[in-house]
Amino acid sequence: MEIKICGMTRLGDALAAAENGANALGFIFYPRSPRYVSPEKARELIRRLPPEVIRVGVFVNEPVERVKEIRAFCGLDLLQLHGDESPDYCRQFPSSVLIRAVSPESEEDLPSLETWPCRALLLDRREGALYGGTGRLSNWELAVRIRKRFPLILSGGLNPGNIGEAIRRVVPHAVDVNSGVESSPGIKDPDKIRAVIGEVLRTSAAGEEKRPAGDERGNYRIFSRARD
Numbered sequence: 001m002e003i004k005i006c007g008m009t010r011l012g013d014a015l016a017a018a019e020n021g022a023n024a025l026g027f028i029f030y031p032r033s034p035r036y037v038s039p040e041k042a043r044e045l046i047r048r049l050p051p052e053v054i055r056v057g058v059f060v061n062e063p064v065e066r067v068k069e070i071r072a073f074c075g076l077d078l079l080q081l082h083g084d085e086s087p088d089y090c091r092q093f094p095s096s097v098l099i100r101a102v103s104p105e106s107e108e109d110l111p112s113l114e115t116w117p118c119r120a121l122l123l124d125r126r127e128g129a130l131y132g133g134t135g136r137l138s139n140w141e142l143a144v145r146i147r148k149r150f151p152l153i154l155s156g157g158l159n160p161g162n163i164g165e166a167i168r169r170v171v172p173h174a175v176d177v178n179s180g181v182e183s184s185p186g187i188k189d190p191d192k193i194r195a196v197i198g199e200v201l202r203t204s205a206a207g208e209e210k211r212p213a214g215d216e217r218g219n220y221r222i223f224s225r226a227r228d
């Protein structure tokens with residue numbers, strides 16, 4: 001089970017997440033987010049990370065050229081599109097580097113997920129004008145349906161207290177946690193980071209033991225360095 005901790009703004013938080021086993025860290029380049037980091041700050045943080053940690057840039061409705069510029073400047077491995085970007089917008093990037101955030105509200109929204117050219121879908125919960133980081137649970141029943149067809153990152157309101165149950169019920173490929181490991185928006189709590197990663201490792205190890213021989217689904221890696 002892979003884990004991404006999102007909304008990094010401080011070096012100590014990023015290193016605590018990396019040292020405790022996070023596979024990927026997210027940097028939010030959406031100026032209206034309380035977790036916004038400037039490209040200059042993100043670059044500073046990123047260059048001090050252990051090389052094995054995957055760096056994900058989170059964008060909301062940013063012009064394509066600006067996303068490409070920030071990706072190159074900061075050395076981002078993957079791009080998470082979290083706004084109202086269309087499939088045509090997405091096609092201007094290699095699908096191998098894209099994570100598409102989606103918030104389907106009902107089963108009727110599921111067929112439209114086929115249109116996204118991306119390496120994985122991230123299921124999140126939108127709340128009014130807030131695109132992400134809401135701390136609200138996503139729809140786990142729809143998540144079970146989605147993960148049968150696509151590589152799925154389960155997100156939305158996960159924290160040390162509920163992430164074990166989320167993994168057991170949804171069996172996603174990866175999980176993404178943000179406000180559930182914070183003491184205030186943008187400020188992570190290293191104890192909560194340790195607790196959430198510990199819970200993910202314990203739950204997924206128990207799941208592995210129960211997995212039937214020949215079931216290879218756990219071998220797919222979302223958080224790896226993609227070739228463009």
Ligand SMILES: O=C(O)c1ccccc1NCC(=O)[C@H](O)[C@H](O)COP(=O)(O)O
Nearest residue numbers: 006033131132133134135156157178179
């Ligand atoms: O976190 C934000 O402030 C944010 C703002 C705008 C777009 C995306 C944002 N976060 C992206 C993430 O990947 C979060 O981890 C995801 O929304 C889950 O957040 P939470 O419910 O707080 O765990």
